Amino acid sequence: MLKTIIGSGLLWAAFFVPVAPGQSVSFEPIVLDHAPGRVVYAVTAADIDNDGLQDVVAVTEHAVLWYQAPRWRKRILLADATIPDNVCIAPFDIDRNGRIDLALGAGWPKGGGTIQWLSPGKSIEQPWNVHPISSEGWTHRMRWANVLGTDEPQLVVSPLNATIRDGARLLAFSIPKDPKHDRWHSTVINESLNRIHNHLCVAPEAIGLETDDDESTKITLAASQEGLSAIIPDHRNPSKFRLVPLLPGATGDTPDKQGVGEIKTGMLSNGQRFAATIEPMHGTDAVVYELGDFFAAASPKRTVLTDQLRGGHALAVADIDGDKSDEIIVGYREPNPQVGIVMFDHQPDGTWTEHRIGSQVACEDLVVADVTGDGKLDIIAGGRATRNVVLYVNQGK
Numbered sequence: 012m013l014k015t016i017i018g019s020g021l022l023w024a025a026f027f028v029p030v031a032p033g034q035s036v037s038f039e040p041i042v043l044d045h046a047p048g049r050v051v052y053a054v055t056a057a058d059i060d061n062d063g064l065q066d067v068v069a070v071t072e073h074a075v076l077w078y079q080a081p082r083w084r085k086r087i088l089l090a091d092a093t094i095p096d097n098v099c100i101a102p103f104d105i106d107r108n109g110r111i112d113l114a115l116g117a118g119w120p121k122g123g124g125t126i127q128w129l130s131p132g133k134s135i136e137q138p139w140n141v142h143p144i145s146s147e148g149w150t151h152r153m154r155w156a157n158v159l160g161t162d163e164p165q166l167v168v169s170p171l172n173a174t175i176r177d178g179a180r181l182l183a184f185s186i187p188k189d190p191k192h193d194r195w196h197s198t199v200i201n202e203s204l205n206r207i208h209n210h211l212c213v214a215p216e217a218i219g220l221e222t223d224d225d226e227s228t229k230i231t232l233a234a235s236q237e238g239l240s241a242i243i244p245d246h247r248n249p250s251k252f253r254l255v256p257l258l259p260g261a262t263g264d265t266p267d268k269q270g271v272g273e274i275k276t277g278m279l280s281n282g283q284r285f286a287a288t289i290e291p292m293h294g295t296d297a298v299v300y301e302l303g304d305f306f307a308a309a310s311p312k313r314t315v316l317t318d319q320l321r322g323g324h325a326l327a328v329a330d331i332d333g334d335k336s337d338e339i340i341v342g343y344r345e346p347n348p349q350v351g352i353v354m355f356d357h358q359p360d361g362t363w364t365e366h367r368i369g370s371q372v373a374c375e376d377l378v379v380a381d382v383t384g385d386g387k388l389d390i391i392a393g394g395r396a397t398r399n400v401v402l403y404v405n406q407g408k
Contacts, residue, residue: 035332035356038390038403040369043078044085047071050096051393051400052119056380057102057111059088060135065382067391068113069400072096075115075129075139078400080382088139093117094125101166103155105190106130113139114166116150124150126168128190144184144195148174156212158183158242159198160228160249167200167231169207178203181210181233181242200252206236208272208292215243217276218257219284219304232257232286234271239288258300258311261291276302277328277337279357286311287339289323297323297341297355299363316355316363321345324395325352325377329388331405332356339363342374344395352377352392352403373397 048071056065057077064080068088075089075097098119105112105128118125124147129139149170157164165183173179181201187193212229215221218241220230228249231242239258245251260271272292278284284302296318300311316339325342331354332338339355351370355363373396379388387405394401 035334035408036387037406037408038368039406040371041083041402041404042371042399043067043083043402044069044076044400046398047076047085047400048074049398050395051375051398052096052098053100053376054391054393054400055100055102055378056382056391057113059111059131061110064384065380067382067400067402068100068102069393070097070100070115075100075113076400078402081384083402086135088113089115089129089141090138092138092141093127094122096120096122098151099153101153101155103164103166105186114144114153114155116153116168118146118150120149120171124148124170124174126150126153126166126184130191142191145182145197147180147182148172149179151207152209154210154212156229156231157227158200158212158229158231158244159185160244161185165198166195167210167212169210169233171207173205176202178205179207179235181207181231198250200231201233201240201242201254203254204233204235204237204240206266206270206292207233209234209274211274211276213276217284218286219302221304232274232276234260234274234288234292236266236270236292238269239271239274239286258286258288260288260298261294261296263291267291272323273326275326275328275339277339279337280335285337287326287328289320289326289341294323295320297326297339297353299339299355314363317341317353317365319347321347325374325392327377327379327390329379331379331388332408333387340368340377340379340390342372342377342392344373344375346373350374350394350397352390368403369401371397372399372401 053070067078099116113129126144151171155164238260273289297316320343322345327340349370350373352368372394375395377392390403
């Protein structure tokens with residue numbers, strides 16, 4: 012059923028998605044923006060206006076947009092102020108003033124790979140200010156995490172391809188005392204991997220690893236042509252790192268059919284840890300691995316959830332239905348026969364059931380967050396061919 016709502020100058024459409032047999036939750040898709048740009052490269056959730064509500068943020072080739080909760084009024088944070096294309100974003104209070112700022116990667120794919128951060132204007136209606144951080148060719152993904160064992164997180168940036176060395180340089184940028192004017196120092200945490208499509212910074216115990224490091228120090232999981240790798244700080248020297256290959260991922264005959272494209276970790280209600288992947292990069296397979304203690308005792312059990320993706324490009328893991336077990340949410344951007352988002356739900360007998368969330372978006376990126384404030388996790392998605400921003404509101408059981 013289609014529902015059209017007009018409010019605060021915004022026209023959006025909502026379609027009720029009924030619960031499929033065996034599905035524990037339903038979603039109401041709301042198209043927040045039908046055509047914000049040529050491509051919606053990235054989406055995230057952040058409290059942009061500091062009102063205690065999570066807003067939706069979307070990145071297109073030329074702009075950074077936000078949709079103000081709870082009515083989803085569209086506003087422009089930035090337009091035509093960076094080298095196109097903008098490609099990735101990561102929210103954090105960079106200048107330590109209690110307000111959210113945004114790190115932004117631009118210049119994709121061959122425009123120099125600029126890395127910058129954005130601070131709010133003087134009023135909610137004014138564009139945000141751009142402050143340079145650095146540049147790294149093929150800049151593709153970024154996340155905030157404390158990988159150096161210091162007092163605050165670093166901006167961890169992964170390029171897709173190699174530029175200076177034989178592999179892509181995975182970099183951690185430390186926030187200087189004055190982030191607007193001081194130089195941002197970078198630490199190379201690895202430079203041996205190729206086609207790093209994404210990375211994830213997690214606590215060591217997420218993959219069954221015990222370390223002597225402080226619990227706040229994260230390790231980095233890299234999804235690359237080589238497979239899934241862990242980049243672990245040297246406990247004797249936090250500025251040094253070692254690479255531990257974990258899983259090969261897809262094992263095709265050519266580089267484009269090898270390795271891992273996306274990585275997330277999760278846990279079931281019985282305490283079983285798992286890693287979820289899309290294989291290979293832009294791949295066909297959604298895969299889950301049951302993890303033991305740092306992969307040491309035996310190879311993890313590998314289960315292919317589906318091999319019917321086309322252009323698998325987005326992945327999230329979260330307890331969507333509140334059953335204490337994380338679900339796996341997968342987005343893909345090429346039709347087979349539909350585009351869209353599917354969710355895999357773990358069952359008591361150990362199997363996973365597939366449920367279609369929606370086909371409104373040729374999914375380039377997605378994140379999970381409670382943006383309605385009702386305690387239930389929603390799904391935010393951005394489209395490539397569909398060029399749209401869609402919010403899937405969790406309706407519960």
